[in-house]
Amino acid sequence: MSATKNVHDVRIIVFACRWCGLIGADGAGRERTALPASFRVIPVECAGFVEPDLIIRALADGVTGIAVLGCHLGGCRFSDGNHPALKRLELLRTLLDTTGIGGRRLLIGFGTAHESHQFAEMIREFHRELSELPSPGTWLAGTMKRQ
């Protein structure tokens, strides 16, 4: 992997809950905020829908960063379904830290991305941070050839 990372190597998957996480992205779009095209949004019903194994699988498929945008704790329409989700994702961050992949590759934003400026700033900062993180290296990149 080239030492200096060009912009196309950053690949962010954003799991955004349809009731709060997605609103910031929509607002940012309507205000024509210019953001790097390095993220793809997958809408989910609730942050609880985001399976930790899927995040691990995404890392192996060449995704360099995952953001999970859910509702504010106590604001989940599914009767506090986002509480266990938050606990799981924080535990997954510990595991990613231990193996050196870096918990910072998993961004958890509960109730913090519903405004367009919040979403825009978060994506820019996440993009910058990921481009500074060491390149995923062969072992993390796993089997890119499986496309």
Place this chain on the structure above:
Amino acid sequence: MLDELKKKAREILKAGDAQGVLGLKRGLFDVIHPHVFTAAEELDSLVTEPKWPLAKTARAILRDRPGDFRLAVAARGCDERAVVELIKRNQIDRERILILGYTCGSEQAKACLCSRPWPEKRVAGDIVEGIDPLADDRVRPYLEGDDRARMERWAEQLRRCIKCYGCRNACPICICVPCKLEDDLWVERGAVPVEMVPFHLIRAFHLSDTCVACGACQEACPAGIPLMTLQLSMREALRKEYNYEAGLEPERTSPILSDFNREPRPGQALPDWIHTMDRKT
């Protein structure tokens, strides 16, 4: 300690509390293997060395014996904790199992990096001080230091994995049939060396809140990969956040399966806004 255990086992068999005692037997040609002792006399050949995880064996035995068969298990601390986790996961019926706990020696504790080398229901042996696994120098290089170096160190270890599933089969808590690691969606089939991230991280995360740190996976790994070290950081996180340790409290389900009202973080208010970029919005 061994004869205390034998005495207790004989009492239980005689009193009919259990129809069988699961322990290690020194059989023909001094081969040691797990055995269900049904008669009191047989118990002379009961041994407690080497360390052998018996929880999963106990589950299998109880599965194919009639409903009223009760089994006693000669269990070390980690075996007992593994049985408690299996009870919590409805794999073993609480009434049909009895724990004959015996303690481990300090060198065994040092070998397994064990912090609690004694069972709750102790029948034989005296309690020895456990060690703090995170402070051990076999573990520290894999948990501290800078990300880049740590990632390389883990990569160098995990690259030697030959996907023999030994770790999964030895683990007393890994009970899923079929297992996700055999599914093509999660781990590519037939690729050796294995896709390190999915195989090892998915397996490690599934056991994040159930691993009793018995070290069976590490001992079973032919490539000698420090697999238990993967779990230690998550166990530490659970202990620090919710003071929960797998296998200790039979009535308490894992804290990450419930909301903050039922399983709060002691001493912390409900974290209402979370932004892991450590930027206070």
Place this chain on the structure above:
Amino acid sequence: MSGADGNKTEGMAVLIVGGGVAGVAAALDLAAVGVRVHLVESGPVPGGRMAQLDKFYPTDHCAFCPLWTDIRRLREHPLIAVHSFSDVSSLEQKENGVRAVIRYRAPAIDPERCVACGRCVEVCGPAAIRPSGAHAYPPVYLLEREKCDRCGACTAVCPSAAIDLERHESSREITAHDVIWAPGFREADISAFREFGLGSHPDIMTALEFESWTAEAGGNKGRVVRRSNGAEPRNIAFVQCAGARDLRLLPHCSAVCCMHALKQAQWVRRRNPAVDCVIFYTDLRTVGRGYYEYALRDIQGSPVRLVRGRPSLIHPLPGGGGIAVKFEDTLTQKRLMWNFDMVVLNGNLENSIRQNALSREALPHLDGEGFITGRDGKASPPACGFAAGPADVTEAVIQAASAAARALRAKRS
């Protein structure tokens, strides 16, 4: 969902005046049992005051969060007709129902055809077109007629032919079996009371002004700054019962403002811990579920100071050095004067029935203090939210369903 066989609700219709949180709740409850609803909303989209709030207590949510899903249910429901930009010009009680004339102030930009592409904004000289609120659902563009110089550039550039400057008022008559009043509240004008100093300094503002000034979706993106010079304030005074519990103007207690001030103080502390907040109260009324602990969290958690005493004079200091607040702290009996960078006046809330019912006979019977309570024995139409008496969001939604039940039972018997 057609009505069930059990009760006779087919063909029933109810007129709801006011599309705020109470009106929306009442509309959804009635439609759920198969009753057709006419929801008259004066603004561009339903949401009312709650849509203007940034956060709301006691859960510290974004206010639009629970609201927009209910507004979406409203739009999807086949039985509910939402009349935006409308109000009730006349209302006649008939023996089996009500005949109402709804005045529709047709907007220049038709919300059903506007695709929010924003091209009209670029070509509009006098900048008379702006997008509706940050989280209006669906997003529409509004043309302010007074700024518009009718040049027609926008009409030409609009791809979906949504703009028609000639569109004017029109009226529409509907018959319904009953009316539910839910017009909500507005801030009474207390600039006449010199001691509050409203209007004498840009940093003296009412609660709703402060809410939109520091809103996360607002221009300052959640930052707490002074309106006079944009600098960060050192301290903020929240003055309660400004104009309320005061026989000169509003004898009632507006019920929501103590908790609202606590919420605003808490949010100021979250956004800028260096700002000191002082709440001048008379009785700190924290009555609902978790409200008192919300107040405790405010006081013990972060040093928000409570002073029991109504300021006697709020006056900007000459030379712009801030605002002087003279008051007696009735718990220490000391007369003090402190300087504040910002002052927020809470409490001057009155219901907006008169604003919604334009003609005399459209006005329902009001009790002595201008609310629809039927306290003095006269029959009063079902009402919910501030129209029936000061109430917060939870109370308003509870009253909405009970008003709907009363309207339904009256017509079935």
Place this chain on the structure above:
Amino acid sequence: MGMVHVILCRCFGELDSALDLEGIRTRLEGHSDVASVDTAGSLCLPGDAAAVFSRVLERGAKKVLIGCCSPFGRGNVLRDELIRGGLASSDVVSVDLREGCAWIHGKDPAGAVKKAWNLLDMGLASLGRAGRSDNVTVRVQPRALVIGAGASGLSAAATLAGLGFETHLVERTAAPGGLLNLISRTYPTGESGPDKLKGFIGEMERNPLITFHSGTRVESVKGYGGDFKVRVVSSGEAKLIRAGAVIVATGARVLLPRGMMGYGSLKNVITQMEMERRFFTGKVDCTAAVLLQCAGARSPERPYCSTICCPLSLKNAKRVLKEVPGSRAYVLHRDIMTPGSVLEAYYREALRAGVQFIRFDPQKPPDILGEEMFKGVEVDDAVTGIRRKIDADLLVLSTPLIPDPENQKLAEILDLPVDRYGFFEETYPLHPVETRVDGIFICGAARWPVSSDQAIQQGETAAMKAAAFLSHEKIPALLQSPVPGGKAGHARADADFCTGCGNCTAVCPYGACRLQKMNGRSVSRVIKVRCKACGNCISVCPNGAMQIPERSDRAVGEMIRRAFREVC
């Protein structure tokens, strides 16, 4: 040949140039999953949906992928109309190409085009692998069950009967009325408690739709919203009631302040309830009464304000002055909680009637004087700063309403959460009487301390919400959802994969997963009606046995893989 009909919106040219729709269109036509591709000038104006429908039927495509604008903009207009027209919601996917792609990446056109292709490819991946949950419909039992015949229970039953629904009213004690039977006068109108309920009790006896079960307790509740099987027991004999909706109106208890401020040790120290009994019997016999507010409330053990003690105390203070000529009445308070217009006017009337209000600092509570008989109080008046000594011959403690001790048991029976004070908890703001179990509603003091008028009003509120359930013969499970537009589907556990570990039963916020014995081992089974498709069970299921067909792991895994694929 694929099964998906793709329709791309040019949005009057907004997307045309920015995303090179023609290039994408030709590439899509070559895609294996795609049956046909069309572009349209707009998709959200009246008449557009009809055009799309005709083309979909013409091509016989089963699934539709729409490339348009954001669901918060007008991206839902066409999708909702297609679903109303008959297509299943999992067979119509809309991809946000405008706000989420063309506009947000205006400065990086190459990146925007690649992203548009990837987003459409992901939409095809999810459409291709979307199954469909079988749509269970609930046959609604057209009758309601109200637990508790206090003010809110009676009002709920009367309202439901008034709306034409058969109602069973279950009361633990022998007679209806609850706490109001003991209240001699209620504020603000002054009507007596029993008089206030006379109308409701009369309605209960007269109306054939209401069946009253006195001395009856709820033993168990099975089933789900629309069809609850409730076992009630009265004097040992059990009955089964099948109800479409259940209303919890079990009320609350008044705290007996034993060992507090002389209660129990000093004579003439009573609670407000005993004061009411004195007014009933007419033996008030006191010349000077001190009414002490927040007795046991707003304290560390009960950190909440109980709403009714201040207005109740104002009423009793005024009555003492009126009924005992020459008497004096003092209200010792920390804040007078009379919010709103009606209660504030009531407070003014009490002031004019001559009740004296003394505010005290919670850190310096008043001292109670007297050895066996209450003699008076000494208190630091916070407003004047002087220490006042009041001699009086009656001390009335205003104690808060506390949750009924049986709430915990009933909460387990109904599988409802109680809040940290012990009252039943609502699910979500703007839905104050609804709970996490559809079809079970809470009202009155069981939900939170309320006045008699509020209890009656909340009874009507809960009845109205229950009527929404009972007024439908059949309710499709897919529409019982806390979010608009219905549920994404229901979860389903694959019996051979499931090892019975119970993770899903622990994590499900709705208790929709239950473990069931199946040939010797326990297997998880999902109650489709209770499941709201929040996805938590899928995330904690170790071997993927639990899936929601509309959004399986395979679909999302494939979407991730295609997210950054090169345009081929």
